[in-house]
Amino acid sequence: MAVEQTLILLKPDCVQRGLVGKVVARLEERGLQLSGLKMMHLNKAKCDEHYAHLTAKPFYPGLVSFMTSSPIVAMVVSGPEAVKVVRDMCGPTNARNAAPGTIRGDFSLSTQYNIIHASDSLETAVKEVARFFHKEELFAWERKMDALTAAPDEKK
Ligand code: IDP
Ligand code: MG
Numbered sequence: 626m627a628v629e630q631t632l633i634l635l636k637p638d639c640v641q642r643g644l645v646g647k648v649v650a651r652l653e654e655r656g657l658q659l660s661g662l663k664m665m666h667l668n669k670a671k672c673d674e675h676y677a678h679l680t681a682k683p684f685y686p687g688l689v690s691f692m693t694s695s696p697i698v699a700m701v702v703s704g705p706e707a708v709k710v711v712r713d714m715c716g717p718t719n720a721r722n723a724a725p726g727t728i729r730g731d732f733s734l735s736t737q738y739n740i741i742h743a744s745d746s747l748e749t750a751v752k753e754v755a756r757f758f759h760k761e762e763l764f765a766w767e768r769k770m771d772a773l774t775a776a777p778d779e780k781k
Pocket of ligand 2: 745
């Protein structure tokens with residue numbers, strides 16, 4: 626099982642509602658390792674690049690205003706199959722369909738204001754990590770508790 630990195634954005638609703646700590650805690654408690662974390666203000670150009678697959682959608686102008694309305698927190702976490710693990714922790718896009726226990730299912734009632742972005746595949750994750758983080762902002766560090774987060778063959 627490969628150790629992967631995935632990109633997470635805690636959206637303006639998450640920051641405005643004071644939920645950053647709770648969401649970061651869930652990721653840490655699951656055993657994912659923080660590799661990078663910073664606050665930033667998205668601009669339209671970055672939003673267009675990040676959501677290129679959605680620019681033609683009728684809701685896109687609203688999505689840009691939302692995502693650029695106030696700061697976000699960008700994070701990279703790593704762990705075995707981190708891309709799928711984090712997507713599963715988020716739940717589906719429409720938070721009303723998200724199961725209790727997922728981040729969207731516990732903290733949101735909205736399709737647009739759904740708290741969190743997470744990369745949807747390993748290929749996307751590689752691009753998204755590079756889109757939001759410079760190499761020197763990412764940290765490969767030895768975490769002492771790693772002997773207990775997964776068996777050795779799950780972290781190759
Ligand atoms: P994802 O965040 O679950 O990967 P995407 O389809 O990639 O979902 O959409 C990106 C973001 O665009 C969503 O998280 C949400 O904020 C917004 N969005 C997606 N679909 C809709 C919609 O139908 N109405 C309003 N906003 C939407
Ligand atoms: Mg997506």
